[in-house]
Amino acid sequence: MAKSALPSADNISIDEFQRYLEQYPSCLKAISESKGAKPGQETLASLDHYRYEKAIDTFRSKDKSVSMGLDDVKTLVEWKLRHGKFRPTLMKLVSSNEPGFVKDTIQKAINHYRRKSDLAGTLNILTQLKGIGPATASLLLAVHDAENVIFFADEAFHWLCCHGSKAPIKYDQKEYMELNRRAQALAKRLSVKAVDVERVAFVLMRTVTPEAPAGAGKPSSELPADNKAKKQPAKRKALDDDTSVEPPQSQRILTGPLPISLRVLNHKQRLRKDEMRPFPSAGPIQLQPRFAAIKEGLAAGKEAALAASWGRLLRDLSKEVDQVSLLGSGAIPIIDFTNITSSAQAESFSTHLRERGVGIIRNVVCRETALAWSQDAGEYIDRNSHTRSSAPKHLQLHEVYWSTAQVRARAHPNLLAAQRFAMSIWKSKDPNARVTSYFPVAYADRLRTWTSITADVTNNAHIDGGSVERWEPDGYGRAGTYEKIFQGRWEEYDPWESSTRLGVTSDLYHKAGACSIFRMFQGLLALDHIPSGGQGSVRACPLPRLATAYVLLRPFFSSSSSNPSEKPSLTDGWSFARPQNSILHGAIPSYAQEISPALHPHLQLDRSLVPVPDLQPGDYLIWHPDLIHAISDGAYDRGGGGGPRQTSPRRNATTKPMYMCLPACPLTQTNALYLSRQRKAFLLGHPGPDFGGGARESDHPDRPGVQEVNDAGGDEGLRAMGLLPWDEEEADTDEERRVLAMANGILFPDLYDMV
Numbered sequence: 001m002a003k004s005a006l007p008s009a010d011n012i013s014i015d016e017f018q019r020y021l022e023q024y025p026s027c028l029k030a031i032s033e034s035k036g037a038k039p040g041q042e043t044l045a046s047l048d049h050y051r052y053e054k055a056i057d058t059f060r061s062k063d064k065s066v067s068m069g070l071d072d073v074k075t076l077v078e079w080k081l082r083h084g085k086f087r088p089t090l091m092k093l094v095s096s097n098e099p100g101f102v103k104d105t106i107q108k109a110i111n112h113y114r115r116k117s118d119l120a121g122t123l124n125i126l127t128q129l130k131g132i133g134p135a136t137a138s139l140l141l142a143v144h145d146a147e148n149v150i151f152f153a154d155e156a157f158h159w160l161c162c163h164g165s166k167a168p169i170k171y172d173q174k175e176y177m178e179l180n181r182r183a184q185a186l187a188k189r190l191s192v193k194a195v196d197v198e199r200v201a202f203v204l205m206r207t208v209t210p211e212a213p214a215g216a217g218k219p220s221s222e223l224p225a226d227n228k229a230k231k232q233p234a235k236r237k238a239l240d241d242d243t244s245v246e247p248p249q250s251q252r253i254l255t256g257p258l259p260i261s262l263r264v265l266n267h268k269q270r271l272r273k274d275e276m277r278p279f280p281s282a283g284p285i286q287l288q289p290r291f292a293a294i295k296e297g298l299a300a301g302k303e304a305a306l307a308a309s310w311g312r313l314l315r316d317l318s319k320e321v322d323q324v325s326l327l328g329s330g331a332i333p334i335i336d337f338t339n340i341t342s343s344a345q346a347e348s349f350s351t352h353l354r355e356r357g358v359g360i361i362r363n364v365v366c367r368e369t370a371l372a373w374s375q376d377a378g379e380y381i382d383r384n385s386h387t388r389s390s391a392p393k394h395l396q397l398h399e400v401y402w403s404t405a406q407v408r409a410r411a412h413p414n415l416l417a418a419q420r421f422a423m424s425i426w427k428s429k430d431p432n433a434r435v436t437s438y439f440p441v442a443y444a445d446r447l448r449t450w451t452s453i454t455a456d457v458t459n460n461a462h463i464d465g466g467s468v469e470r471w472e473p474d475g476y477g478r479a480g481t482y483e484k485i486f487q488g489r490w491e492e493y494d495p496w497e498s499s500t501r502l503g504v505t506s507d508l509y510h511k512a513g514a515c516s517i518f519r520m521f522q523g524l525l526a527l528d529h530i531p532s533g534g535q536g537s538v539r540a541c542p543l544p545r546l547a548t549a550y551v552l553l554r555p556f557f558s559s560s561s562s563n564p565s566e567k568p569s570l571t572d573g574w575s576f577a578r579p580q581n582s583i584l585h586g587a588i589p590s591y592a593q594e595i596s597p598a599l600h601p602h603l604q605l606d607r608s609l610v611p612v613p614d615l616q617p618g619d620y621l622i623w624h625p626d627l628i629h630a631i632s633d634g635a636y637d638r639g640g641g642g643g644p645r646q647t648s649p650r651r652n653a654t655t656k657p658m659y660m661c662l663p664a665c666p667l668t669q670t671n672a673l674y675l676s677r678q679r680k681a682f683l684l685g686h687p688g689p690d691f692g693g694g695a696r697e698s699d700h701p702d703r704p705g706v707q708e709v710n711d712a713g714g715d716e717g718l719r720a721m722g723l724l725p726w727d728e729e730e731a732d733t734d735e736e737r738r739v740l741a742m743a744n745g746i747l748f749p750d751l752y753d754m755v
Helices: 014-022 024-035 044-059 070-083 090-095 099-116 119-126 134-142 154-162 173-190 194-207 225-230 289-299 303-331 343-356 367-383 404-411 413-423 546-556 669-684 706-720 734-747 749-753
Strands: 334-336 358-362 395-398 435-441 447-450 522-526 538-540 557-559 574-576 620-623 629-631 658-661 665-668
Touching: 014 024, 014 194, 024 044, 024 194, 044 070, 044 194, 070 090, 070 099, 070 134, 099 119, 099 134, 119 134, 119 173, 134 173, 134 194, 154 173, 154 194, 173 194, 289 546, 303 546, 303 574, 334 343, 343 358, 358 413, 367 404, 367 658, 404 413, 404 658, 404 706, 413 435, 413 620, 413 706, 435 669, 435 706, 435 734, 538 620, 546 557, 665 669, 665 734, 669 734, 734 749
Parallel strands: 334 358
Antiparallel strands: 358 620, 395 447, 435 665, 447 658, 522 620, 522 658, 538 629, 557 574
């Protein structure tokens, strides 16, 4: 079909309009033939006949005895998916509606529309159905009133509202109302029907080269859609440009006909982060001179404000340490998984979680399931000759990422629901921030077990997520995460503000203690009983705002005590240091952030690090990514307040307690990019991108594949692993929809090449 300049909707003549309308059948036929149909599946041409002829003839009647049912809706949705942009899970959502509810809801909507001509109100009624957003709702209404209501098609919006430019679409009601207004104006000017405007727009956007006038909108940089339709499909590439071997059959995508792209970003081999170094020293260490310059730059012009804020901080910190010391384990909120949807209990838990930064969700998976996972993981480790244990003498951090137990846990609907619930306390001051906590993504971390060697718990207190990066302009400074603290207004710092974490680089040195994605919570799922204060138990400093402010401001202040052996006062004799040195107490490039009594005396770690209560198999412990915590190395601590020990039925005294590292991660651009690389690692049996290279599990006979993810978590579990696109119509807000579209574009670029 010959190309020509795209006519403007404002100036197109009736003769031009009719000429393009006459081209619709041949245009649709060419696309239908290029797509074909599977055995038993209707062709696009057949579906198009139903959409534009049979459905309109059936439902435009005002006879109340004729009403649309679920099967009619599914046929129209099938047409929508084949005619325009593919939505992989839309049909499943639509099909999950109860037939009687569908019929009653549509009848109610159409009666409302015919009585009041209220387009917005009608769409509001229709969108009460699952899987029906404003775009699909407009389709259901359009077949009832083809003369006046246009379907919210991409082609119609781009032609009528964007002057032919393929600008992003929000698919919200506001955009649709503008589209319908413009369609009605054109229909009135030319005395044509809205349904014909829709088809002309389709022909124009599929066959005509857009040439937008100056200032009329951003010109499209995409290929004309009909070129895409005729383009021969490329052969599926191997998993990486460096390999010509596809994964074994058990590792291939098993989720239906969806052509999932496995083209992922290559990444550099990182220095081994799984070989955790011990903390280097209990005393302060001078770093490179540039760190003194960084400190001077942060404090420049704010010295007096910082000094005043330091005084306020020490006063409030002392009071809070007294409080948490008195509360002990009682400072840590607990909720049962069955109550996370109970408004009163959920609200109370969330309030205390915001205050303390650490909490426990009990019984996220049942005890029997957790114990079975523990048994399975232990056997997987024993059978895996490539598995190593990187550990100090008390800790065994197994280099295992893809055991069946881990894969099932990450996809388990209860774990995802618990993560979604916990992450909901994070908010963004920037309404346009590309982050949503409603769609968790999986981060493949390792398994941990502990021995019974005794040690001082306060000597391994630390913070995850980098160390010197917290002060560096190219680290957390890129996003202004701690800006309020460095301005001397730590009271205004909100540890639960998400938009100031999206631009963070927390792993500048690619070494131990660093993670390259945004984790809203660190998480541990207990697979065995872990007594409070016992082996492998956790202690936490439940002061997310105060402790973070203290750790960040501590390097700017020094004690005036002249006797280095004398214990400094916690209240007097502290002043802003002039000039600043290069010490960042406890922070050294490539090491985890150390927190110790010697370096951070005001935290009074012997009092502020409180033991986490008993964890039973299936309990989920979560804490803020900046929270100070420590892993207990010793035997049972009678002061833990965790209650009596319980022995798992299949365990004996020599068995090491085990739990999985399962952080809660939101969907962001950075996290989606990481997920694309982690997906490749999963399919090949390699460690995740943050844990070095190698094929340590690729030949393991019991390594699970995509089918196990699907069996454990269905569509939601597949999405969390980057194996299935998100349905953008499931989004509750326009911004959330944009985040899903962004993530789908990163993980599944082939979807946006479909006709």
